[in-house]
Amino acid sequence: MPSVSSKDFRVAIVGGGLCGLACAVGLAKRGIHSDVFETAPKFDEVGAGVGLGPNALRALKGLGLLDAILARTEEAQQTARRMLYVSGLGAHETVYDYETSSVFTEADDGIGIYRPAFLDAVMHLLPDTSRTHFNKRCTSISTTESGTHCIHFADGTTHEADLVIGADGIKSVSRSAVELNPEKRRLQFTNTVAYRGLVPITTLRQEGTTTEFDTRLCSFIGIDKHIIAFPIQSGKIVNIVAFVTDFSVPLGSVEVTGPWVEAVPHQELLDKYDDWGHDVMAMIKHMKSPSKWSIHMLTPLESFVRGKLALVGDAAHAMAPHLGAGVGQGFEDVFVLCKLLGHPSTNLSNLEAVLKAYDAIRQPRANMVLKESYRAGVVYENFGKPGYSTGDQIRGHLTGIWEPIWRHDLDADVAAAVASLKEHGFPVVTD
């Protein structure tokens, strides 16, 4: 890796989660140095699984990260997106089997992965030219008279950069520097809580379960609740997320004033699902120390960019997790941004135009996925209600829900962005 950055602009990344780190690695692969500022004393991830759809995998591949990640995590693609929707009640009657539907193709495969292992793999791809700074909590970002950005930290220090990439997650501080109307309340509680837990597959088998937990992503659906279960760690562990929604209150009307994540007694979860079917009860029984997450999402931002400041990941488009698409959209952001920043014609003088092109591509798509993710939760948790009761009705709602997310041509996005830049005077140099 050359000791001098390939570009004439300095890059700072606020937030060292999966998207911030992927961005640092993606830039480094294009010879662009960056400084990463992370509020925590070390990089860390929640001890749970994450599902990555085919679009997320393509973005990681395009960034040059996927093979190294898969090699390091030793998690074969055990969790092809053989999505199965079953009733949460009774004998778990099949509602919709994505694999046997006419739309499924092998290209729709995805994976489930243990988050800490994933983060560890990305961390190991960070070159020395990406300087990491821990215990650096960004409190605000200002713009100097010369047009550079100045990041202010809680410890009283500052850092100046030509380009700041805000990757500081759902409670992003950098978002307020992008917002045209920073006073507007953007985060809304979805009235859904999620209980998370990991259970060994052997334990579920001993309980006499018949669901294909070790090879399929299963969604147990029902009224006001649903559960997502998928295998991680080569099929040995089942990652379980059990959702409960209060549809009696309007969306956005409740503000969660306490912590968004808390440990709760096992009994609380048992009480929520006490009348569900056998395989659900087997999962719930063994989620002995569940954590409860208050699920929030953003009301869509009008723009992910301001000046030479760009948002990626949850900072830009935190969404409900019902399509398992949040981090995948973040990786798409990172892919498009790294491709555009690494383009031979990109330099300090046209950086703002390049970021506008990034925004024009990413903002509509990520916000579409944000809206669809919320809608998916409503579909799953209305199963059994009028309009969602029969197999045909629910299949009607589920059909086509995945394809716009999974089957998207990111290279075409980048080509369109470069073409529009050329129309506006971007020097014609081939990538």
Ligand SMILES: Cc1cc2nc3c(=O)[nH]c(=O)nc-3n(C[C@H](O)[C@H](O)[C@H](O)COP(=O)(O)OP(=O)(O)OC[C@H]3O[C@@H](n4cnc5c(N)ncnc54)[C@H](O)[C@@H]3O)c2cc1C
């Ligand atoms: C229950 C649940 C299940 C989910 N399942 C899936 C799934 O299966 N598939 C999927 O694609 N997505 C899923 N998601 C969404 C996914 O977790 C997020 O989209 C993803 O973690 C966002 O990554 P990020 O890097 O943008 O933000 P984060 O992971 O939140 O990282 C932000 C980083 O910035 C740091 N930071 C924060 N504030 C500051 C500051 N002021 N200064 C400096 N650093 C700061 C944080 O410490 C953190 O390291 C799920 C979410 C939930 C809640």
